[in-house]
Amino acid sequence: MSDTADHDDPFAAEPIERDLDTDDMFGASLPAAKPIEKSEAYTVLARKYRPRTFEDLIGQEAMVRTLTNAFSAGRIAHAFMLTGVRGVGKTTTARLLARALNYESDTVQSSGGRGGPSVDLTTMGIHCQAIIDGRHIDVLELDAASRTGVDAMRDLLESVRYAPVEARYKVYVIDEVHMLSTGAFNALLKTLEEPPPHAKFIFATTEIRKVPVTILSRCQRFDLRRVEPETLTPHLEKICGLEGVRIDADAVALIARAAEGSVRDSLSLLDQALVQGEAGEIVGAEVVRDMLGLADRSATLALFENIISGQMSEALLGFRTLYGYGADPTQIMGDLLEYCHGTSVAKILGADATRMPKAQAMRVTALGAQLSAGTLSRLWTLMLKAFEELRRAPDAPAAFEMALVRLCYAADLPGPEVLMKRLQNGEPLVPGPGGGGPGGGQSVSGGAAQAVRPQVQQVAPKPQTFDQVLTLIAERRDIGLRTDVEQYVRLISFKPGAITFELAPRAPADLVRRLSMRLREWTGERWLIATEGGGGAESVYERDKRENDAARARLKADPFVAKLLETFPGAEITAVRARPQPAVTDITPAVPEDERIDKDED
Template sequence: MADAATSPYLVLARKYRPRDFTTLVGQDAMVQTLGNAFKQNRIHHAFILTGVRGVGKTTTARILARAFNYEDASGPHPTLDLSVEGEHCRAIIEGRHVDVIEMDAASNTGINDIREIIDSVKYAPSSAPYKVYVIDEVHMLSTAAFNGLLKTLEEPPPYVKFIFATTEIRKVPVTILSRCMRFDLRRITPEIMTAYLQSILDQEAIAFEPEALAMIVRAGEGSARDNLSLLDQAIAHGNGMVSAETVRAMLGLGDRARIIDLFEQLMGGAIGEALDTMRQLYDLGADPQTLVADLCEFTHLVTRMKIVPAAADDVSLTPDERSRGAALAGRLSMRALTRAWQILFKGHEEVARAANGLQAAEMALIRLAYAADLPSPDDLIAKLANQPAPASGPPPAAPLARPSGGGGASALRLEPAPVFAADPAPAPPRAPAPPLAPAPPAARARVG
C-alpha cells in the first residue's frame, strides 16, 4: 500500500496502452492484413501508418517492432501472437531497446538527422533480429531529408525495418509512399469506444452514468487518447464518480435536453422563450459559442435522422436526442433544416469574432426564430395562385372624407379617370435618300 501511495500516478492513456494486437481497439482491418502477411512470410520492409491524432499510430509501431523481433526459447521468429512476452518485448514496450530507434521528425527535420540513420543502417542489430526505425510525424521532414532517405528506403539491408507515422499523409512525397505499405487507421466508432471506456471504468471500480460516457465519446471524436484523457479529467472533476452533470460542467456543455428545448422554441418562432432559455444556460456556465455549436450539431442530427432514420440508433445519443430528434425530423421540412443550419453556422462565426459573445449569439437566435416563420416559396406560390384575379376595368375609387367643418354629404364623389385612346400606329420608316452624285471637276474648281 505504501508503494501505491508513493508511486507517481500513471494516466489512463499510458496505463491501458495496448501492448499487442488483441488489445488494440478499432483497427480490425489492419490487424487482419498484417496477420495474413506474417503467416505467409510476406513482411514488407517499410510501413507508413496514417490517421487522426490518438488512434494508435505510435502504439501500432511499437507492437510491430515487438512482432518483428519476437524471440522465445525456440529462437527468433516474427509473429503477431504476443500473448507471451519474448526476450526483447519488455525493453521495446518501455522504449529502451537499443535496436528499436524512435525519432520525432517534428524536432529532427533536417538532412543531417537522416544522415545519422543512413550511417547507422550499415551496422547489423546488436541483439534483436531486426533493427527497427520508427519515425513519428514523418511529414515534418524537409525535402532534402526525404530525398536523402529514398535510396536507403528502396533497398535497405535485410535486417532493417522502417515504420513511419503521420497525421498529414498528403504532405508525404509520393516517392516515399510508393516504397511503403500503407495502413489508414480509422476513427474508433462510438459503439467500440463506449464499450472500451466501460471496461476501463469497471477495472478501475469507478461508477459512471451512461449519459456521461456518451458526452465523452462525442467530444473525443474517435480518438482513443482523447477519450481516455477526457475520462481521466472527468474522474478527477467528479471526485471518483463520472456523472453527466460533472462532465457537462467540465466540457462547458449545455444540458442536451435544454438544447433540444431551445431548438424547438426557435423553430416554433417563440423568440422570447428562446432568449430566456439561452440566458439561463449562460448563467449556468455554458459558453455562448458552445451553445450555438450544440444547436448546429443537433440541427445536423435531425437532418441525418430525416434522411437516414437508422441514425437514431447511435449509442452516443442521449434518450432525449433519440426520441425528440426523430419526432422533429418527421415534423420539420428539409428546407427549414438547411436554412437553420446556414443561419447557425454563420452565427457561430460571428460569435467567435464578436467582443460580446452572448449578444452575437442572441442576434443569431433572433434571426433563426424569425426566419422559421417565413413561408416557403411553394407556400407563396400557392397563396398567390389562390388569390382572385383583379377586374378588367379600373378599380373603384375609394370615397374621401370631407374636411371637418363642412356641411353636406359626408364623402366627395370622384369622377372616373379619363380614358385615353391608344397611340396611333407608328408610320413606316422612310427609305433613306440616295447619296448625292459628286460634282464635276469644273464645278469643284469654280467653287475653289
Template structure:
C-alpha cells in the same frame, strides 16, 4: 567524553547510538501515477479498437510472409499511430522465452523483447522524433547505422514520428535507404499530415489510414476502463466525453482521467458538462423546438439559462447545429437512432422532429447555424451574437412555404411579415417548416386606419399576357428606371397573368422583385406575386435584342453584293437601316443612306465621300 583508545564517544553518551544499531529507515518513493492513456495503452493488435481493416491486412501479410520494408501510418491525433508502430516492432521481433517463434501478430505471451519494446527502451527499436531531428545530418546518421546488424533482436526497427516535419533535404537523403534497406531493417513512419509527405516517400511505403474511432465503440471502451478502475460513470457522461473526443482514443482517456479527478471518483453528466463547458442536451433540444416554433422569448430564455449555468455560447450553437444534423440523419437514415452515443431524449425527440420537419427546413437551419458558430466564437460579446443567430433562425422559421404562400394569395389573405414576435403554435411536435425557395416579394397591404379616410378611385384591372407587355406598361407609365431594369436585369423563368418568376442578371438589384410587385399592383389594380428563382432563366431583353442585331448583320454580310462592296471599300461597316433612316429624318443634311434592294435588312456606311458605283 571520548574514549582514550578510540577517540570515539562512549556508547551510552546521550544522543548517540551504538555501531551495531541500524541506521534510521527512510520511506521508499512510491511508483508515480500513470495517466489512463499510458496505463491502458494497447500492447497487441487484439487491444486496438476501431482499426479492424488495418489489423486484417497486417494479419494476412504476416501469415503469408509478405512483409514490406516500410509502413506509413496516418490519421488524426490519438487514434494509435505510435502505438501501432510499437506493436509492429514487437510482432517483427517476437520470440518466446525458449527461443522459438517468428514474425507474427498473434502474441499471447510477453516474449524476450516485448516488454522493452512496449516501454520504448529496446536498443534495436529506435523511436525518432522528426520534429526535433529533421535535418539532413540526422538522416545521414540513420543511413550509417542501418547497415549494422541488430544487437539482440531479429530486426532493427526505426519508428519516425511526425515524419512530415522532415526537411526536403532530409527526405531526399532517405530515398535510397528506404528503397533498398538491408534485410534486417524495417521502417515505420507516423504522421498526422500525409499531404506534406513527398510522393517519392509514399511510393516506397505501405500506407495505412487509421480511422477515427466511432462514438459507440469509444463509449464501450471507456465503460470497460471505468470498470477496471472501479469508477462509477453515467452512460450520458461517457457519451458526452466520446463526442468531445471526436474519434480520438487518447483524447477520450485524457478527458475521462480529468472527469474522474473532477468528480472525486465519480463521473456524472453534470461533472463532464461543467468541466468542458458543454450545454445541456435536453435544454438544447428545447432551444431547437423554440426557434423552430419562432418563439424568440423562449429561445432567449433558454440560451440565457444555459449561459448562466456555465455553458459557452459558441458551444450552445455547436450543440444546436449538431442536433440539427442529427434530426436530418434521423429523417433520411432512421437506423441512425441506434447510435450508442445518443441519449434517450435525443433519440425520441429527434425522431419526432424528423417526422415533422422537411429536409429543406433542416438544410436552411443548418446553413444559418454553420455561419453563426464562427461569428459567436469571434464576437467580443458572444451572448449577443448567439442571440442574433437565434433571431435569424426564428424569423426564417416563421416564413411560409411556397404552397402556403400561394394558398394565402388565392384566399385573399395577407402574407405573414416574417416577425416571430407573436409565437405561432407548433404544427407537429413544435416544428414549423422554413421556406425552401427564395422569399416571395409582394406588396403588403397597409393596415386599416383607425379613422375612415377617403379612398382613391379604384384602378381598373388590366390583363397582361407576355412579359413584354409588362415592359411596355412600364414605358407607358413613364417609369424609365423600372423599364430599364426589366430590360437589363430580368432573366425570365416563368410568366403568367398575376405571377412572375425570374432570375437576376449579374449586378442586378436584389429589391427588384419587391419593387416590381408594388408597381404592378398599382398599375393593374390587383395583387401580383413576383419571386426570385435559382434557375438560370432566359436571356434578358437587351441580350435578345443584341443577339437579333448580330444575326441581322450576319445575314446581311453573307449577301454576295454586300461582300463585293466590303471587298472594294475597306473600312465599310454594316449598320441598321432603321437607325440610319431615323438619323436622316432628323438631319436633312445627312447623306442619303444606301439601300441594297427593297428587302435588304442592312446598308453599308463607308468613310469615302464618293458615290458607290456597282
C-alpha cells in the same frame, strides 16, 4: 523511447508493473487495482492502460486483420505509414509492429528455432520488454519534429546498411514524419525504394497530405480511424471497473463523446472526472457536464425545437437559462449544428444512423419528418455563419441572441423554390388575409407578413377529436410538443375544450402546462387539461410500435421472407411499410364514336 513520441499516442511508453499471471489487460481474471499509497507516484490512466497486444487496440479491427493476414502469409512490407488524428494509437501501433517484426519466443527453442515474425504478442518475447522500455539497440524511435534536416536523415540512413546486432530486423520508427524537410524526404526516397532486407521503416503522421506521394507509394498505408463513442464507452467502463471507481453511465458517455474519437483524450478526461467527486461517491453526469463545460443536452435540443417552430421568445429564454448555468455560446451553437446534421441524417437514413442516444434520436427523427431537406440545408448554412460570427464578436451572448432572432425568423419563411413557384402561378408570396390571389389584394411581404402571422394563428377552429389536436400541433410546427404528446399521452377521455389522460413514464414535467397554453393560444379558448394515475389507452407511439411489431412478426412468418433471412445470415428487417394502394379511377371504358352513332341511329 523518446518523450516527444508520446504526444501522438493514447498510451505512454513507461512500463507498468503488473500481475504476470495474465497478459490480458482487460480480462475478467485481472484483479482490481490496489489502492495507491501516498508515497507512490501516480500513473495516469493514459499511461497505465496502454495496449500490450494488437488485441488490446480498440476501434482498429480492419488494420489488425490486415496485419494478421500479412504476417501469416509472410507478405510483410518493408515500410509502413500510420496516419490518423491525435490519440488513436499510431505510436502504440508502431511499437507493437516493432515487437511483432522482431518477435522471438523462448518456448519454441527446443524445436530448433525461435519462431518468425508474429502479431501474437500475448506471450512476452525475448526482445519485447527491451522494445517496450525503449532500450533495444536495433529499434530506433525518432521524432521528425526535432530532426527535420537532410544531414540528420543522411546520418540515419548511413546506419541502415549495417546488420542488426541482436534482433531479426533494424526497425526505424519516425514519428510526425510530415515534419521532415524536402531534402530529408529526397534522401529517404532511395533507401525506401531499395531497402536492405534487414531494415524496416514505420512512419506515423497526423498530416498525411504533407507527405510526398513518392514516399506514400513506397509504404503500406494504414488509416487509423477515430474510435466511435459506442466503442469507447465500454472500454472506459471496463477501466473504471479495474480501477474500482464508481461513475455514472451517462457520465462515461459524455466523456466518450467529448474525446472526439481519441482514446488518449478520453482517458485524460476520465482521470480528471474521477477526482471531481468525494471518495466513495458516484461521479454523476452533472459533475462531468460541469467539468466539460457542456450545456444540458435535452435543454439544447429543446432550444433547437424552438428555433424550428419559430418560437422566438422561448428560444431566447432557453438560451439565457443555459448561459446562466455556464454553457459557452460557441459550444451551444456547435450542439445546434450537430442536431441540424442529425435531423438531416435521420430524415434520409433513419434514427439508427444518427449515433445519438435513443431519446434524442427519436426527437430529431420526428423533426426530420416534418422538415424539408431545403429547410434543413438553409438552417445549417445560417447556423454555420452564426458559429463563425460568435468567434469574432466582442460580446458572444449578444451575438448568439441576434443569431437566434435570425434563425427563428428564417425557419418560418418559405424557401426560394416555393416563392418562385408562387410567383410563376401568380399566387401571394405569403398566404393570409389580404394576401392576394383570386379576389385578393396585394401580396404580403417583409414586416407585414410577420404582423399577419399571429392574426392567422388565432383563427384556428376548435379541434373536435384528439386526432385533430395532433393535426393542429403539426400545423403549428411545434415539433417538440407533438413528439411529447404522441409518446407520453395515454388518452382517457376527450371532448372539445377538455382532455383527460394518463402520463406515460418519464413524461416531461411541464407537458400539461405546455399543451394547455398552446391550445389556448391557437384556438383562443381555455382548455381544461387533467391527468389521472391510470386507465389510459395506448399512446400514439405505443400503438404505432405495437402495430409495427405485429407487422414485423407477420412478415417474419412469411415463408419467402423466412427463407430470405435464412439464406442471408445477419440480414434484418429494419422497417415495415404498407404497400401503396392504387388510385381509384373511373374504369368505365369509353364508347367508340362509331358505336355511339349506331346507337343513336337505332
